[in-house]
Amino acid sequence: MIANQQKAKAEENELLAQKQANLALKNIQFVLTETDTKLKEQPGMSEVRIAILDAVSKEWDKLDIEMTGGVRGEAIPTLMALRQQMGLAFFELDKLAEADREFQRLYDMSAERIALKGRTDAARSNRARIALVWTPVKKRLTSEPAAAMTLLNESEALARECLSDPHPLPGSPSKEELQELLSAVLQNKAVENLHQGQLIEGEKNFAEALQLIAAVLQTVRSAPDFAKLSENEKDALTAARQINHDKLALGLAYVRLRLGRTEESLVLYDQAIAGRREIFQRRSGMLPLKLELGGHLGNYGQSLMWLGQLDKAAPMIRESLQLLDEVHAADPQKADYKRQLSVALYRMATLRELQGEAAEATSLQERCRVMRQELADASNDEKNQINLMLINARCGLVEPARRLIDELGALPAKNGELQLERARALTQLSVRAAEADRAGLIEQALTALERAVSEGYGDAFRVKSEPDLLPLRNEARFSQVLAGLAGKP
Numbered sequence: 001m002i003a004n005q006q007k008a009k010a011e012e013n014e015l016l017a018q019k020q021a022n023l024a025l026k027n028i029q030f031v032l033t034e035t036d037t038k039l040k041e042q043p044g045m046s047e048v049r050i051a052i053l054d055a056v057s058k059e060w061d062k063l064d065i066e067m068t069g070g071v072r073g074e075a076i077p078t079l080m081a082l083r084q085q086m087g088l089a090f091f092e093l094d095k096l097a098e099a100d101r102e103f104q105r106l107y108d109m110s111a112e113r114i115a116l117k118g119r120t121d122a123a124r125s126n127r128a129r130i131a132l133v134w135t136p137v138k139k140r141l142t143s144e145p146a147a148a149m150t151l152l153n154e155s156e157a158l159a160r161e162c163l164s165d166p167h168p169l170p171g172s173p174s175k176e177e178l179q180e181l182l183s184a185v186l187q188n189k190a191v192e193n194l195h196q197g198q199l200i201e202g203e204k205n206f207a208e209a210l211q212l213i214a215a216v217l218q219t220v221r222s223a224p225d226f227a228k229l230s231e232n233e234k235d236a237l238t239a240a241r242q243i244n245h246d247k248l249a250l251g252l253a254y255v256r257l258r259l260g261r262t263e264e265s266l267v268l269y270d271q272a273i274a275g276r277r278e279i280f281q282r283r284s285g286m287l288p289l290k291l292e293l294g295g296h297l298g299n300y301g302q303s304l305m306w307l308g309q310l311d312k313a314a315p316m317i318r319e320s321l322q323l324l325d326e327v328h329a330a331d332p333q334k335a336d337y338k339r340q341l342s343v344a345l346y347r348m349a350t351l352r353e354l355q356g357e358a359a360e361a362t363s364l365q366e367r368c369r370v371m372r373q374e375l376a377d378a379s380n381d382e383k384n385q386i387n388l389m390l391i392n393a394r395c396g397l398v399e400p401a402r403r404l405i406d407e408l409g410a411l412p413a414k415n416g417e418l419q420l421e422r423a424r425a426l427t428q429l430s431v432r433a434a435e436a437d438r439a440g441l442i443e444q445a446l447t448a449l450e451r452a453v454s455e456g457y458g459d460a461f462r463v464k465s466e467p468d469l470l471p472l473r474n475e476a477r478f479s480q481v482l483a484g485l486a487g488k489p
Contacts (some may be wrong), residue, residue: 058346083109088133094335094379096141103134121162121172125181128158132185139192142210143382144413148457149192176216180241183212187248194255197419203255210248217241239279243292246275250296258461268298287330291340294323298344305351306465316349321348334374339387342371346391350467369395382408386421390468393425396432401425409448422446424468431471443489445469446477453481460485 087102110127117123131151139148159182163175173181186209193202220226220237229237253268276296280289301316321344328334328341345368351359369391376384389404406423408418423445430441449463449472460482463469472478 012172023094023335024268032454078304084130084133087137089320091137092334092336094375094381094384096137096381099137100134100141103130103137119161119167121166121168121178124158124162124167124174125178128155128162128181128185131155131158132181135188140381140383142413143411143415143418145196145415146413151188152185152189152192156182156189159185176219179212179216180244183209183216183248184243186212187244187251188431190251190255194251194258194459197416197420197457197462199255199259199459201460203252203259206248206252206255208251210245213241213245213248217245235282239283242275243279243289246272247292247296249275250299254299254303257307258459260461265303269303273297278384285432287327290323291327291337294320294327294344295340297323298347301351302347305347305354305467306461310351310354314355317344317348317351320344335378338371339375339384342368342375342387342391345371346387346394349394354467365391365394369397382411382418386418389425390421390428393432394468396429397406398429401429405429414455416452416455418453419448419452420457420463420466423452423472424466427469442475443474445472446475446481449481450477453484458485 004418083102083106087099087106089100090096090099107127107130112121114123114127132155135151135155138151139145156367159178162173162178163182166175168323178258186205190202190209193199193205217238220241226234226237249268249272253265253272256268257265273296276293278288280286280293283289297316298320301313301320304310304313304316321341324337324341324344331337345364347367349361349364351363352358369388372384372388372391376388385404385408389401389408392401392404405422408420411418426441426445426448430438430445433441449469457463463485464473464482469478
C-alpha cells in the first residue's frame with residue numbers, strides 16, 4: 001500500500017513538474033513575442049532584435065537538451081512554437097544561417113512529435129507547415145532549387161495525406177485549414193516552377209491552389225450564421241483568405257501570360273488587382289496590404305512591359321514604386337521592404353530607359369544600386385548577390401559586376417534561373433562596356449543563356465520578352481535558343 005501511495009505521489013509530482021515547465025515556457029514565449037513585436041514596430045531596431053534572438057536561441061538550446069521524459073513531451077509544442085517564431089524573425093532580418101538552424105531543429109522536433117503522438121492530423125500538418133516556411137530559407141542559403149522543392153514535396157505529401165486519410169483529435173486542424181495549407185504549398189511550388197521556366201507545371205499548381213482556396217471561401221460564406229455577422233466579423237473570417245485567393249489569381253494570370261494566353265491573362269489581372277484595391281481602400285492603414293498591392297501592381301506592370309505595352313505599364317509601375325517607397329519609409333532598416341523597393345526602382349529604371357528617358361533611368365538605377373549594396377553587405381546570400389550583379393551591370397560597374405557574374409557562374413548546383421540572370425547581367429554589361437569588349441560579352445551572355453536552358457530553364461516567353469536581353473535578339477544563337485525552347489513540352 002505504501003508503495004502504491006509513493007507511486008501515485010511520484011506520478012502526481014511528475015505531472016505537476018510537466019505543467020510547471022510548460023507554464024514557464026509559455027511565459028517565456030509570451031514575453032519574447034511581446035518584446036519582438038514591439039521592437040519590430042519600431043524603425044531602426046533590427047540589431048537589437050538580432051541580439052535578443054541570439055541570446056534566447058542559446059538559452060533555448062540548453063533547455064532543449066536538459067528536458068527529458070514526460071516534461072519534454074509536454075513541452076514540445078511550446079518549444080516548437082518559439083523555435084518557429086525565432087526562425088521566422090531571423091529570416092525576416094536576413095540572418096539566414098541562424099534561421100536555417102532554428103528550422104532544422106524544429107523539423108527534427110516535428111519528427112519527434114509524430115513518434116510520440118502518432119500520425120495525427122495535428123502532428124502531420126505541423127511538420128508540413130514547418131517544411132513550407134523553411135523552404136525560402138533553404139533556397140536562399142543553399143542556392144539549390146532542388147533543396148527547396150524537396151521540402152515542398154514533403155509538405156504537399158503530408159497535407160494530402162491529412163485530407164485523404166484523416167486522423168483528427170480535439171484541437172486538430174479543420175478540413176478547411178488543411179485545404180488552405182495544401183493551397184499554400186502548391187502556390188509555393190508554382191512559384192518555384194515559374195522561376196525555373198516550368199510553365200505547364202506552374203499553371204497546374206496555381207490552378208489547383210486557387211480552386212482549393214475558393215472552396216474554403218465558399219464553405220465559410222455559406223455557413224448558416226455568416227450573413228448575420230457584421231462587416232468586421234466577416235472580414236475576420238474572409239479577408240486573409242480573399243487576399244490569398246487574389247494572389248493565386250495573379251499568379252495564374254502571370255503564368256498564362258507567359259504561355260501566350262494574353263487576353264485571358266489580362267482579364268484575370270484586372271479582376272485580381274480590383275480585389276486588392278478594394279481591400280486596401282478599406283484597410284489603407286495596414287502596411288502589409290500596401291506592400292502587397294505595390295508588389296502586385298509592379299508584377300502587372302512588368303507583364304505589360306514584356307508585352308511592349310509601355311504606356312499601359314507606366315502608371316502601374318509608377319504607382320507600385322510610390323507604394324513601396326512609402327512602405328520602406330515606414331522602416332528603412334527592414335530588409336524585405338528595402339529589397340522590394342529596389343526591385344521597383346530597377347523596374348522603373350528599365351521602363352524609363354525603354355521610353356528614352358536616360359537621365360531619369362540613371363538616377364533610379366543609382367538609388368537601386370545603393371540599396372542592393374547595403375542588402376548584400378548585410379547578407380551576402382545568392383538572392384542579394386544576383387540583385388547586386390544585375391544593377392552593377394546596368395550601372396556599368398564592370399569589375400564588381402564581372403566578379404559576381406563569375407562567382408555565381410562557378411556554383412556547382414544546376415540552376416537555370418541563375419544562369420538566365422547571369423545572361424541578363426552580361427548583356428547589360430555589353431551595352432555599357434568599352435567597344436572592344438562588347439562582342440566578347442555578347443558571346444558570354446549567349447553561352448549563359450544556353451546554359452540556362454541546359455540546366456532546365458524552359459520559359460520561351462520570358463527569354464523573348466526580357467528587356468535586359470534586348471541586345472541579344474538579333475543574334476543567331478539567341479534565335480536558336482528560342483527555337484529550342486519552343487520545341488519543349
